[in-house]
Amino acid sequence: MAEVTLLETRGLTRRFGGLTAVDAVDFRLSRGEVRAIIGPNGAGKSTFVGLLSGLIAPGAGSIAFDGQDITRMPAHRRVRAGIAYTFQITNIYPAMTVLENAAIAAQSRLGTGSEAAIEAAARAALAAVGLSDLETRRAGDLAYGHQRLVEVAMGLALAPKLLILDEPTQGLSDAEIANFIAVIRRVAASATVLLIEHNMDVVMALAGRITVMENGRILAEGTPDQITRDPAVQAAYLGGAS
Amino acid sequence: MIRHNPRLFALCLAVIAAVFGAQFVLAGYPVLALTRILILAVFAMGYNMAMGYAGMLSLGHALFFAAGMYAAGMASRYGAVGLPVAFGIGILGAAAVSLGIGLLALRTRTVSFMIVTLMFAQVGYLLTLQFADVTGGDQGLTLSERGFALGPVAVDMTSGAARYNVAAVVFSVVLLGLYALTQGPVGRLFAAVRENPERTRMLGYDVARIRLAAFVLSGTVAGTSGALYGLTFGFIGSSFAEFRTSIEALLYTLVGGPGTLLGPVLGTALMTVLIDRLGGLTAAYPIVVGALLIALTLWFPKGLLGTIRDRWLPWLK
Ligand SMILES: Nc1ncnc2c1ncn2[C@@H]1O[C@H](COP(=O)(O)OP(=O)(O)OP(=O)(O)O)[C@@H](O)[C@H]1O
Numbered sequence: 001m002a003e004v005t006l007l008e009t010r011g012l013t014r015r016f017g018g019l020t021a022v023d024a025v026d027f028r029l030s031r032g033e034v035r036a037i038i039g040p041n042g043a044g045k046s047t048f049v050g051l052l053s054g055l056i057a058p059g060a061g062s063i064a065f066d067g068q069d070i071t072r073m074p075a076h077r078r079v080r081a082g083i084a085y086t087f088q089i090t091n092i093y094p095a096m097t098v099l100e101n102a103a104i105a106a107q108s109r110l111g112t113g114s115e116a117a118i119e120a121a122a123r124a125a126l127a128a129v130g131l132s133d134l135e136t137r138r139a140g141d142l143a144y145g146h147q148r149l150v151e152v153a154m155g156l157a158l159a160p161k162l163l164i165l166d167e168p169t170q171g172l173s174d175a176e177i178a179n180f181i182a183v184i185r186r187v188a189a190s191a192t193v194l195l196i197e198h199n200m201d202v203v204m205a206l207a208g209r210i211t212v213m214e215n216g217r218i219l220a221e222g223t224p225d226q227i228t229r230d231p232a233v234q235a236a237y238l239g240g241a242s
Numbered sequence: 243m244i245r246h247n248p249r250l251f252a253l254c255l256a257v258i259a260a261v262f263g264a265q266f267v268l269a270g271y272p273v274l275a276l277t278r279i280l281i282l283a284v285f286a287m288g289y290n291m292a293m294g295y296a297g298m299l300s301l302g303h304a305l306f307f308a309a310g311m312y313a314a315g316m317a318s319r320y321g322a323v324g325l326p327v328a329f330g331i332g333i334l335g336a337a338a339v340s341l342g343i344g345l346l347a348l349r350t351r352t353v354s355f356m357i358v359t360l361m362f363a364q365v366g367y368l369l370t371l372q373f374a375d376v377t378g379g380d381q382g383l384t385l386s387e388r389g390f391a392l393g394p395v396a397v398d399m400t401s402g403a404a405r406y407n408v409a410a411v412v413f414s415v416v417l418l419g420l421y422a423l424t425q426g427p428v429g430r431l432f433a434a435v436r437e438n439p440e441r442t443r444m445l446g447y448d449v450a451r452i453r454l455a456a457f458v459l460s461g462t463v464a465g466t467s468g469a470l471y472g473l474t475f476g477f478i479g480s481s482f483a484e485f486r487t488s489i490e491a492l493l494y495t496l497v498g499g500p501g502t503l504l505g506p507v508l509g510t511a512l513m514t515v516l517i518d519r520l521g522g523l524t525a526a527y528p529i530v531v532g533a534l535l536i537a538l539t540l541w542f543p544k545g546l547l548g549t550i551r552d553r554w555l556p557w558l559k
């Protein structure tokens with residue numbers, strides 16, 4: 001089957017003062033894949049996905065998504081176009097219930113017309129991440145791991161074409177990570193997933209391909225096998241991490 | 243659970259029943275004062291849409307109250323239209339003014355927003371003085387049109403009972419309308435923008451447009467109150483456009499509970515009665531009101547109903 005490009009960047013660049021956080025990155029993502037981005041702290045991973053989601057404006061370069069140029073598209077319209085983004089630092093509505101959190105995401109896709117449809121979609125998203133039992137709880141009162149899952153559920157409730165997750169397993173216990181891997185496997189059946197991840201077990205369990213970033217550039221890209229055997233990667237990253 | 247809020251709905255119906263029933267029970271009670279409370283409660287409910295639900299603290303809602311009042315009053319006085327049409331013109335006038343001001347003021351947030359809305363409202367106040375030959379300035383204008391036909395029924399607005407029932411009908415319609423709006427997806431969206439605008443934007447919403455919608459809704463309901471006030475009592479004047487009017491909306495909402503549907507209603511009732519009583523006793527009543535506000539923020543930081551909601555009754559929202 002021919003690979004269909006879902007997202008492509010050309011020469012994507014972002015500077016912060018004298019620092020080039022993302023440096024002329026050419027990147028391609030196929031529809032249906034699970035891609036992991038790895039790289040040391042400060043490599044520019046969050047900045048890169050921030051550019052994709054519209055959270056950060058690019059200095060140069062272009063982004064095409066699903067056949068259209070979205071370089072100048074405002075962030076909220078990119079979400080409507082199918083790019084869902086979860087923050088590296090948990091970002092939810094702490095004073096609202098878990099169900100309301102998911103409902104706000106669901107109604108972004110469904111409109112404010114039918115509350116019954118919104119609620120059903122919100123419940124489905126919560127069920128997918130295993131939070132059904134906590135629906136009526138105040139989101140801010142949940143354990144940290146559960147709050148991260150609320151974020152993932154919000155992403156799912158958008159029914160995105162591309163789900164971007166910035167370090168979703170940071171701070172999770174081993175059992176929560178195992179659950180998370182199962183959740184993402186199910187999500188991957190219907191969406192493309194772009195995942196920034198430091199935990200190599202998670203990367204190896206989920207990613208079909210891996211992109212390695214360093215100093216704002218793509219250092220290497222390939223299957224998990226190719227990446228673990230890549231000497232440049234071993235020197236720059238894997239060697240130091242394990 | 244989020245689809246309906248049956249207990250709050252029942253409470254709203256009980257409030258409406260009490261409003262209509264009060265006139266039969268409280269014979270001889272100052273109907274005039276109660277009519278004022280109902281109309282000003284509509285003002286506070288409107289204010290609460292921006293300040294309580296969407297988290298935009300305006301100090302300029304006197305402008306929207308006055309826009310409704312002047313648009314309706316001038317239409318009645320100079321336009322040779324009946325009271326219902328004048329009322330409609332008042333609502334439209336307030337909607338137009340709040341849209342214009344919203345487009346400008348919503349470029350700012352928090353403290354700058356407070357200052358900008360305050361300044362626009364002062365401009366509006368000065369305009370009513372400046373064009374005193376048409377507006378009547380601080381002397382005001384009395385409106386001669388004092389009745390209208392509702393199908394076969396002639397409503398005489400010089401009658402205290404008629405005024406009370408007209409005010410009660412508008413109050414009830416606004417209360418139920420805002421119930422429907424705040425307890426469903428729209429209310430949730432306003433709260434989302436208030437609680438976490440960045441997250442809301444990254445869920446695909448145009449936060450600026452939602453803020454504008456909440457602001458226009460708020461200003462329009464405030465103007466509905468102003469139009470009703472002017473037409474009901476047959477008088478419009480600059481004093482309603484003063485800063486004091488904006489502060490009263492804020493006060494009623496703060497006391498009752500911002501972001502609760504019925505909080506502003508309770509706050510209006512309590513504070514107008516209190517201010518009327520105190521005003522009769524001492525000229526220093528603002529000091530007493532100030533002291534009360536301090537006590538309130540200590541023991542009921544989220545207003546009366548807001549605190550009750552947080553402690554005991556989560557559905558009271
Ligand atoms: N808003 C900003 N202003 C200035 N510098 C920034 C800003 N955001 C990021 N940077 C810098 O850009 C570089 C890349 O940061 P980025 O957050 O993209 O890295 P990262 O790969 O996500 O790192 P981590 O693994 O720690 O999350 C860092 O040196 C960071 O300090």
Ligand SMILES: [Mg+2]
Nearest residue numbers: 045046047088
């Ligand atoms: Mg990062």
